[in-house]
Each structure stands twice: as C-alpha cells, then as structure tokens.
Amino acid sequence: MIYCLNPNCEKPLNPDATFCQSCGTQLISQLRNRYRIIQPLGGGGFGRTFLAEDEDKLNEHCVVKQLAPQVQGTTALLKATELFQEEARRLQQLGEHPQIPTLYAYFRHDNYLYLVQQFILGQTLRQELRQQGTFSEEKIWKLLSELLPILKFIHEHQVIHRDIKPENIIRRSPREDLVLIDFGVAKQLTATSLQQTGTTIGSFGYAPIEQMKYGNAYAASDLFSLGVTCFDLLTGIHPSHLYMEHGYGWVMHWRQHLKSPLSAQLVQVLDKLLQKDMEHRYQSADELLQDLHQKPQPASIPRDFSLPQPPSRINPRQSVFPSTVLQPRIQLKHKLLAGGIILLLGLGGYIYWQSLGHIPTLSGHWGDVNSLAFRREGTTLASGSDDKSVKIWNLNNRQEIRTLKGHKDIVYCVAISPDGQTLVSGSKDNTIKIWNLKTGKEIRTLKGHTDWVNSVAISPDGQNIASGSYDNTIKVWNLNTGQELQTLREHTSAVLSVALSSDGKTLVSGSADRTIKVWNLNTGKVLRTLTTHSGDVNALAISPDGQMLASASDDKTVKVWKLNTGKEIRTLVGHSADVNAVAFSPDGEHIATGSDDKTVKIWNLDTGEIIDTLKGHSGKVYAVAFSPDGKTLVSGSHDKTIKIWQLP
Incomplete structure (x- = not known):
C-alpha cells in the first residue's frame, strides 16, 4: 500500500500504483x-x-x-x-x-x-492520564525532577519551547524516561528577540500571559506551562476550560480544584510556578531544581525500633552507619528534633542519629550517570554520563567546576591518575580520551578498540592505562605517550570491567562471558579464570592492600575472592536486581554496591552482613565511589543525579 501525500486527498491509502485512485496525484513509494x-x-x-x-x-x-x-x-x-x-x-x-x-x-x-x-516509542502523558487516572504527588515530584534538566538544557541553548503540555511529553517505552517533543513553535531567545514583540503562539490555558498577549517568551514562560501541566495531571481538569471562563484569574485559586491534599512543599512549588506575573515565578529551571532538592525524603525506621541481631564480630567503626546500629539487643526510644533529625536513645546515651531531610544531590547531567572517580585530595569528583560529557565537581560547595566535551557518544567510564593531574574517559564512540584535569583541555585521543569502551583503570605509578571493551579485548596503553602496549584477547564476550592491583603487577577483568580473568600485567598471560558467577560480571574492585577482589554481577550477587589464589571467600546476597557497581572503603573493611534495585548497600567484609541500605535514587544505580578519607560515599544513577552520602 502507498499513502498519497496530497494534503487535500480524501482517501489517501492506495494499492501499489502510479497515481492516487482518489485525487489523481502521482504517488511516491519512498x-x-x-x-x-x-x-x-x-x-x-x-x-x-x-x-x-x-x-x-x-x-x-x-x-x-x-x-x-x-x-x-x-x-x-x-x-x-x-x-x-x-x-x-x-x-x-x-x-x-x-x-x-x-x-x-x-x-x-x-x-x-x-x-x-x-520516532519515540511510548505514550504521551495525556494518554497516560486517560488510562491510569490523575497523577499522585509522588509522580508529580518525579515528573519535575526528570523534565527540569531537559528544560535547563534547552534554555541554556537559548531556546524556549513555548508549548509545554501533556501532549508534548512522551514516556518512552520500555525505559520509562520522559521525552520532550514538538519544537514546532520553539523560539530562539536572542538579544534581538528580547527587544521585539513576537507572534502570539502557544496553547490556551498552558501559555502564560506574556506569551499569549505580547508574543514574548522566556524561561519563566516555559516554567508557567510546566506548572499548568502538573495541575492538569493532578486534577484531570483541562486548563483551557478554566482559561475560557476565568482568563488568568484561575491560577490564583488553582488549589480549590484539587481532589486530594498535597504537601506544603509541592503547594509552594506550584504556587510559584503558577504566578500570573512573570517576575514572581521561578526564573530558571536551576532555581526550581534547588527547591526540589530540599523536598523531604520519607524515613524508613521500624515501628518498634528493634535492632537486628549483631554479627559475631563487631568493629567499632561499623556501629554508626546511617540506618543500622550494630549494638547488642538494645531497645531504642526515639525523639524528633528540629530540622527533621531523629535521635535514638539507648543504654549509655545517644548512640545514633538519622537525618530525615535532604540527601545532598548533584544535578547537571541530562543523561544516566555511569561512572564516578575521586581525586586523591577528596574534594574533587569526576562523573561520566550518557550525555556524552564528563563533569568535574567541587564537593565542598557541591558546585560544578567544568564540563569536558569531546566524546561523540555515551561516556561509560572515568578514572583519575594518582597524582591528580590527569583524567581518562572511555566512551561508546570506541575511544579513550586523556584530559588535563586542572584545565579541562583534551591532551590526546586513544583509538584502537573497535567497539564501546566500558571500563578504564590507571596503574598506581600513573604510567599505564588498562581499558576493557565490547570488542572482547583489554588494551594496555602508555598514559604519557598514548602508545598501545599490548592487547589481551582471552574473553569470549564483552569486557565490562577492569581493575589493577596496588602493586601494578596484576590486572583483573570481568566479562559478559560470566568469567573473571586474572592476568600477569608484565607478560599478558592469564594466571587464573574465576567462573562461579551465573550472570555478566559488571564491576570489579581490588582492596587497597591488594589481597581481596570483589565482583558484581547480573546474577544479583557480589562475590569476594582471595586475589592471589582465586579462592572464593563468600557470596553477598541482598540486592533484588542486577548489581552494577562495587567499591572498597579506604580501610578495606567494607564494600559499597549499586544495583538496578535503585539502592546502594554497604557490607561488612568480615561477616558478609549488610550494614546499611541507602535509598534515595529514583533509578538504577550504576556507580559508587568512596572518598579517600572514607567519610563520604557517592553514587550515580539512571535518574541523572549523583547522591552524596555522609558516613561517620
């Protein structure tokens, strides 16, 4: 069948033919x-x-x-x-x-x-509203957290969408992320356009007064439309009906249309979005994102506050991780203090606290955060993302220092040299880039892999790089010259992770072939192959003393091994989905893991017990890293954020 492209044709669908059987227009097959x-x-x-x-x-x-x-x-x-x-x-x-x-x-x-x-496969939020009914408050918070980084991106490119509404937001299937569509009325915001009155354009009820009356549009205009979209999804009431009856007066009384109460925090956010006068609204997506990060997180504390049975061996450093206290059979009372802090009282005084409020969050990536690496001084963090960039952050003030752009596709991995001068990144574009960390300038690009680069590691002496790729190989490079030194080819499927021992003599690789290989880095020979995982081996970490290896897998487990013998010490079970990331604490006594189950877990290596489960991400967790002093843990996620967890 051929579709007639004449806009005025009444019966455009035709059998294979030269001319349309309805209007006579010549048909175009392609x-x-x-x-x-x-x-x-x-x-x-x-x-x-x-x-x-x-x-x-x-x-x-x-x-x-x-x-x-x-x-x-x-x-x-x-x-x-x-x-x-x-x-x-x-x-x-x-x-x-x-x-x-x-x-x-x-x-x-x-x-x-x-x-x-x-083509985006999925359904619009309008279709979702019709099928599933009005949105809950939780869904609105999630909508805001997902859509605001997109608006921030387009506004930073001096583009105003001018038609934000449920019909123009698609929830992609099966990833379930939101996609902003229909830029047919988008406006380029330039110095000239700011001085001119534009064409009145937008959707009645959604577009603000400055857009509909004067043809002007700004970042705050899109944010008004975002607020109206949230109102529409919360109430099921089409705002055009309210606009036709009340003009812009309806936004002053939007709360009277709610079907169920909202938290004071969301009411405050929507009130500021739905201001008729532009100067009283949020002026940027960033400003609203800051308010979103202050949204209270629900606490998960058992009703009777009983503590779990202690492990056979207690290390004092384990006793105050943020949500589990390893003290023998103490029944606790709780007291709510100012600032949303719960203080638990037990024998011997105050032994535990937990903040119920804000989890510090770094937002700025507009794609999945796949990899994290600390600089040795502990205040500088690097992150690699689906948005093709590497970002450098200052953790002291939680601000972005700079963005490194140069890769043509997803950045899967980052590593920082021991001297803190150089950053290495690997990408889906098959390349490895070496950057000057201080200036953000690209030093060189390493080409040799024929498929995605999933993992990079830098030797302790800062001389060599190891990289693992979907081309089933590991390559070893000279960091200073970019020369390829050797290619290791024993895996039969994609190499998903590589790690180097603290003495620089041993390389370990994990693969989609479900094996871990231990290599002599000098000779390039396989010393042993570890085969007990039943799923892809996604991540590897070697303990600071070089004695232990930890591996994370799609089989939902983490395994701990003796590195020099390949003997399996124990299997850690607790995640309910694929485990994507693993890291050793600097003292070598704990490991942290990240999973598709959206949680980060901290484990006691001596006992194999879960010390803590950290919840806060709204998407799969792809990366974890401890700060060099062990007091901070960071995690990167499919939700495009980096969470900062403070450890005692």
Missing part, C-alpha cells in the same frame, strides 16, 4: 528513495505527521512531518514556513540530548517541505 510512509500520526495547524520506515537504517521507524499549512494568506503561509524551518533548526541544535528527538533530515519534495526525526 521520499528521497529512503522514507516509506506507513500511516498518519496526526496533524493540524501547519503540519501533518506520519509514521515511516527508513530503508537506509534497516527499516527503522521514524517520524516524517510534512508542511501542509491550513492557513489563508501570504503572511500566514510565510509564518508557517518559518516555524517549520525553525523546528528543524531547533531539532538539529538540541537533538543530541537523549530526551529530545534527533533530526534525521530536512528537505523539499514536490513543493512540500519535509522534516524527518527520531
């Missing part, structure tokens, strides 16, 4: 000999949208938009054409963000303009 139209997805205004197949990408689905303006007059037609072209420019500019559709092509064919973009 636009540009590449894009085959399958079915219409919708239309209106100045464009029609189709689902199509891209023959050059093995018939991958894509979206084709056709400029078919249903407007009269030369001025209106020119404006429609301008907006269509602007949408293509915006997608080209912003499409590198994983939660904004990518532009594939923009061209003219038979006097019509076409735009081809990425």
Whole structure:
C-alpha cells in the first residue's frame, strides 16, 4: 500500500500504483528513495505527521512531518514556513540530548517541505492520564525532577519551547524516561528577540500571559506551562476550560480544584510556578531544581525500633552507619528534633542519629550517570554520563567546576591518575580520551578498540592505562605517550570491567562471558579464570592492600575472592536486581554496591552482613565511589543525579 501525500486527498491509502485512485496525484513509494510512509500520526495547524520506515537504517521507524499549512494568506503561509524551518533548526541544535528527538533530515519534495526525526516509542502523558487516572504527588515530584534538566538544557541553548503540555511529553517505552517533543513553535531567545514583540503562539490555558498577549517568551514562560501541566495531571481538569471562563484569574485559586491534599512543599512549588506575573515565578529551571532538592525524603525506621541481631564480630567503626546500629539487643526510644533529625536513645546515651531531610544531590547531567572517580585530595569528583560529557565537581560547595566535551557518544567510564593531574574517559564512540584535569583541555585521543569502551583503570605509578571493551579485548596503553602496549584477547564476550592491583603487577577483568580473568600485567598471560558467577560480571574492585577482589554481577550477587589464589571467600546476597557497581572503603573493611534495585548497600567484609541500605535514587544505580578519607560515599544513577552520602 502507498499513502498519497496530497494534503487535500480524501482517501489517501492506495494499492501499489502510479497515481492516487482518489485525487489523481502521482504517488511516491519512498521520499528521497529512503522514507516509506506507513500511516498518519496526526496533524493540524501547519503540519501533518506520519509514521515511516527508513530503508537506509534497516527499516527503522521514524517520524516524517510534512508542511501542509491550513492557513489563508501570504503572511500566514510565510509564518508557517518559518516555524517549520525553525523546528528543524531547533531539532538539529538540541537533538543530541537523549530526551529530545534527533533530526534525521530536512528537505523539499514536490513543493512540500519535509522534516524527518527520531520516532519515540511510548505514550504521551495525556494518554497516560486517560488510562491510569490523575497523577499522585509522588509522580508529580518525579515528573519535575526528570523534565527540569531537559528544560535547563534547552534554555541554556537559548531556546524556549513555548508549548509545554501533556501532549508534548512522551514516556518512552520500555525505559520509562520522559521525552520532550514538538519544537514546532520553539523560539530562539536572542538579544534581538528580547527587544521585539513576537507572534502570539502557544496553547490556551498552558501559555502564560506574556506569551499569549505580547508574543514574548522566556524561561519563566516555559516554567508557567510546566506548572499548568502538573495541575492538569493532578486534577484531570483541562486548563483551557478554566482559561475560557476565568482568563488568568484561575491560577490564583488553582488549589480549590484539587481532589486530594498535597504537601506544603509541592503547594509552594506550584504556587510559584503558577504566578500570573512573570517576575514572581521561578526564573530558571536551576532555581526550581534547588527547591526540589530540599523536598523531604520519607524515613524508613521500624515501628518498634528493634535492632537486628549483631554479627559475631563487631568493629567499632561499623556501629554508626546511617540506618543500622550494630549494638547488642538494645531497645531504642526515639525523639524528633528540629530540622527533621531523629535521635535514638539507648543504654549509655545517644548512640545514633538519622537525618530525615535532604540527601545532598548533584544535578547537571541530562543523561544516566555511569561512572564516578575521586581525586586523591577528596574534594574533587569526576562523573561520566550518557550525555556524552564528563563533569568535574567541587564537593565542598557541591558546585560544578567544568564540563569536558569531546566524546561523540555515551561516556561509560572515568578514572583519575594518582597524582591528580590527569583524567581518562572511555566512551561508546570506541575511544579513550586523556584530559588535563586542572584545565579541562583534551591532551590526546586513544583509538584502537573497535567497539564501546566500558571500563578504564590507571596503574598506581600513573604510567599505564588498562581499558576493557565490547570488542572482547583489554588494551594496555602508555598514559604519557598514548602508545598501545599490548592487547589481551582471552574473553569470549564483552569486557565490562577492569581493575589493577596496588602493586601494578596484576590486572583483573570481568566479562559478559560470566568469567573473571586474572592476568600477569608484565607478560599478558592469564594466571587464573574465576567462573562461579551465573550472570555478566559488571564491576570489579581490588582492596587497597591488594589481597581481596570483589565482583558484581547480573546474577544479583557480589562475590569476594582471595586475589592471589582465586579462592572464593563468600557470596553477598541482598540486592533484588542486577548489581552494577562495587567499591572498597579506604580501610578495606567494607564494600559499597549499586544495583538496578535503585539502592546502594554497604557490607561488612568480615561477616558478609549488610550494614546499611541507602535509598534515595529514583533509578538504577550504576556507580559508587568512596572518598579517600572514607567519610563520604557517592553514587550515580539512571535518574541523572549523583547522591552524596555522609558516613561517620
């Protein structure tokens, strides 16, 4: 079947033929000999949208938009054409963000303009509202935390979306992340545009007064529309109906439409978003993100406050991790103090506290946080992300120092040299980049892997790099010259993790072939192969003294081994999903692990007991790292954030 592309055709679906059987227009089987139209997805205004197949990408689905303006007059037609072209420019500019559709092509064919973009499989929030009913407060907090980094990104690129509403937000399947679509009315915010009155554009009820009355749009305008979107999803009431009856007066009384009470914190946030006067609103996504980070977290404390049975051996340093007290059979009383702190009282005085409030969070990445590495002084942290960047953070003030850009795809791994001068990153673009950590300048790019680079490690003397790749190999490089020294090829599937011993003589690798290999780094020979994991080996860590190895796997377990013999010491069971990350504490007495179950766990290595389970991430945890002094643990997640956990 061939779909007729004449916008005025009443029966556009045709059998294979040369001309449309309804309107007589010549049929096009493939636009540009590449894009085959399958079915219409919708239309209106100045464009029609189709689902199509891209023959050059093995018939991958894509979206084709056709400029078919249903407007009269030369001025209106020119404006429609301008907006269509602007949408293509915006997608080209912003499409590198994983939660904004990518532009594939923009061209003219038979006097019509076409735009081809990425197809997002999923459903809009409007469809979700109809199927599942109104959103809970928890879902609104999650919506804000996921959508604000996207708005921050487009605003930093001087683009205002101008049409934020449930129809233009898709929850992608199966990843369940949010994607912002339809940049057909997006506006480039330039010095010139700030001085001009623009065209009135947007959706009634969602767009603020400065946009609808004067044609002006700013970051605060999109944030108003975001607030209206939250109201719509919370109440199920379409704001256009309220707008038609009350104009912008309805935003002063939005709370009267709530079906159930909201927390004071969310009411305060929505009140500030829904201000009629722009100067009283949040002025930036960053400003709102700061308020989101102050949202109280629920505490998980047992009702009777009984403590677990103690392990056979107690180390004093273990006794005050944030949510478990390893003291023998003490029944505790609790007291709520100012600032949301619970103080537990037991024999011998105050032995434990837990903050119920804010978990310090670093936000700035707009993709998954895959890897974390501390500088030796302990206040500088590096993070690698799906957004193709590496960010450097100051943990003292919790501020971003700089962003390193140069990779063309996801950054899976980062490592910092022992002297703190150099950072190494590995990427899905098959390369390793070496950076000057102080200046953020790229020193060189190492090319040699033929597939994704999943893991990098730097030798203790700072001379060599080891890298593991989806090409099933490990490569060893000279850090100073970039020379490839050797390639190790014993794995039969992707190498997911590499680690180097403290003496620099032993290399360990974990693979999707479910094995761990221990190598003599000097000779490149395999010393032993460890085979008891029943799933991919995602992460490895060697203890500071070089005696123990920890491995994390898709089989939901962590295994601890004697490194010099390969003997399995114990298997740690407690996560309910794949374990993605593992790290030793600096004293070598504990390990931390991160999992698809969205938790971080801290374990006692002597006993194999879980000391603490840290909850706060809303997505899978991909990275964990201890600070050099052991007082701080950081974790990176699919939720695009880094959590900072303070340890006693």
